[in-house]
Amino acid sequence: MVGSVGEPRDVLSLRDTPVPTPGRGQVLVEVLGAALGFPDALLCRGAYQDRPDLPFVPGAEVCGRVVDAGTVTDVAEGDRVAAVLPGGLGGLAQYAVADALQVYAVPPNLTDAEVAGLSTAYLTAWLGLHRRGALQPGENLVVSAAAGGVGSAAVQIGRAAGACVIAVTRGATKTAVARDLGAHVVVDSLTESVAERIREGTGGRGADVVFDPVGGDTYHELAKALAFGGRILVVGYAGGEIQTARLNRPLLGSYSIVGVNVGLHVRNEPDLVRDAMARIAALGASGVVRPLLGAVSPMGAAARQLQAVADGNTVGRVVVEPWNAEA
Missing domain, CATH: 3.90.180.10 (Medium-chain alcohol dehydrogenases, catalytic domain)
Structure with missing residues (x-):
C-alpha cells in the first residue's frame, strides 16, 4: 500500500x-x-x-x-x-x-x-498498432524500448501482423533480448544513430508506423525517420520527459501523430477491446506471442x-x- x-x-x-x-x-x-x-x-x-x-x-x-x-x-x-x-x-x-x-x-x-x-501491455500494443496505427502487412514498424514490457508486446504483435519490425533499445543486454523476440533489425541507441539506422534498415523508405512509449528526445529522433504518410504512436513518456511537437514537422513530412490511451478504448469501445483480447489470447494459445x-x-x-x-x-x-x- x-x-x-x-x-x-x-x-x-x-x-x-x-x-x-x-x-x-x-x-x-x-x-x-x-x-x-x-x-x-x-x-x-x-x-x-x-x-x-x-x-x-x-x-x-x-x-x-x-x-x-x-x-x-x-x-x-x-x-x-x-x-x-x-x-x-x-x-x-x-x-x-x-x-x-x-x-x-x-x-x-x-x-x-x-x-x-498479458492484458494491458498486449492490449496497448494491439490497439495501438491495429486500431490507431492501421498497421498493414509488409509495412515497416519501429518500436522503441523494445525490450520493455509494452515494447516487447509490440514487437510480437507487429511480427504477427506481418510487419518488418525494427527494435530500438539501449545496451547489449537489451539488444540481445530484442533479437530473441524476433525483431528483423535491432538498433542500439547508445552507440548508433537511430534515424540513420532506421533509414538503412528500410532501404531508405523510413518507418510507416512508430510505436513509442518513451517520449522526450527519443520521440523527436524517431520522428525524423518517418516515411511519407507515416504514423507515430504516442504511447507514453517512460523516459521521464513529456514530448512536445512543432506541428510544422508533420505538415512538411505529411505524417500523423496519434495518441494511444487504452483506458479510453475500454470505456468507449468495450466490445472492440474484448475482441482484441480474444485475438491476443488466441495468439498466446498458438505460441505466436508469449509475455x-x-x-x-x-x-x-x-x-x-x-x-x-x-x-x-x-x-x-x-x-x-x-x-x-x-x-
Missing part, C-alpha cells in the same frame, strides 16, 4: 486490509500474479495523470482465480482469468475486485506470471521491483506473487 507520494522503495509498504467485496457486475479474484508497470511508479510519485486518494494499492493488471462471481454469469468460481482493475488500482494484494467487462479468458498454456503480463518476463518475485520484493521499473532497469514484465510471503 502507498501511504504518501515518493519513490516506490520509500512509500510502498505491506499492510493488512479487509478482503474487498465485489459490487454488482464485479467479481472477486484471488491474485495469482500482479504485473508492475511504469504507471504504477508514476502513481507512487504522484506524477500520473490520475492521482488517487491516499492510501491506495497500486497494480493495474493481474492473473487471478475467481473466488466470488457475484451476479456475473460470464465467469464461474474457479476460473483463471486476466483482469484489468478499476482505476488501475488494487493488484498488489492477495484479493482484488474487477469489473466483469475487464475480465478475460486466458490461454491454458501460459503460466500465472505470463497471464499477469517476456524479466522477474517473478514474492510480495516482500514489490517495492524493490517497482523501483527497478521506475528506474528503467528491467526487461519485459516484472510480476509479483502476492500469495508468496517470502522476503
Whole structure:
C-alpha cells in the first residue's frame, strides 16, 4: 500500500486490509500474479495523470482465480482469468475486485506470471498498432524500448501482423533480448544513430508506423525517420520527459501523430477491446506471442521491483506473487 507520494522503495509498504467485496457486475479474484508497470511508479510519485486518494494499492493488471462471481454469469468460481482493475488500482494484494467487462479468458498454456503480463501491455500494443496505427502487412514498424514490457508486446504483435519490425533499445543486454523476440533489425541507441539506422534498415523508405512509449528526445529522433504518410504512436513518456511537437514537422513530412490511451478504448469501445483480447489470447494459445518476463518475485520484493521499473532497469514484465510471503 502507498501511504504518501515518493519513490516506490520509500512509500510502498505491506499492510493488512479487509478482503474487498465485489459490487454488482464485479467479481472477486484471488491474485495469482500482479504485473508492475511504469504507471504504477508514476502513481507512487504522484506524477500520473490520475492521482488517487491516499492510501491506495497500486497494480493495474493481474492473473487471478475467481473466488466470488457475484451476479456475473460470464465467469464461474474457479476460473483463471486476466483482469484489468478499476482505476488501475488494487493488484498488489492477495484479493482484488474487477469489473466483469475487464475480465478475460486466458490461454491454458501460459503460466500465472505470463497471464499477469498479458492484458494491458498486449492490449496497448494491439490497439495501438491495429486500431490507431492501421498497421498493414509488409509495412515497416519501429518500436522503441523494445525490450520493455509494452515494447516487447509490440514487437510480437507487429511480427504477427506481418510487419518488418525494427527494435530500438539501449545496451547489449537489451539488444540481445530484442533479437530473441524476433525483431528483423535491432538498433542500439547508445552507440548508433537511430534515424540513420532506421533509414538503412528500410532501404531508405523510413518507418510507416512508430510505436513509442518513451517520449522526450527519443520521440523527436524517431520522428525524423518517418516515411511519407507515416504514423507515430504516442504511447507514453517512460523516459521521464513529456514530448512536445512543432506541428510544422508533420505538415512538411505529411505524417500523423496519434495518441494511444487504452483506458479510453475500454470505456468507449468495450466490445472492440474484448475482441482484441480474444485475438491476443488466441495468439498466446498458438505460441505466436508469449509475455517476456524479466522477474517473478514474492510480495516482500514489490517495492524493490517497482523501483527497478521506475528506474528503467528491467526487461519485459516484472510480476509479483502476492500469495508468496517470502522476503
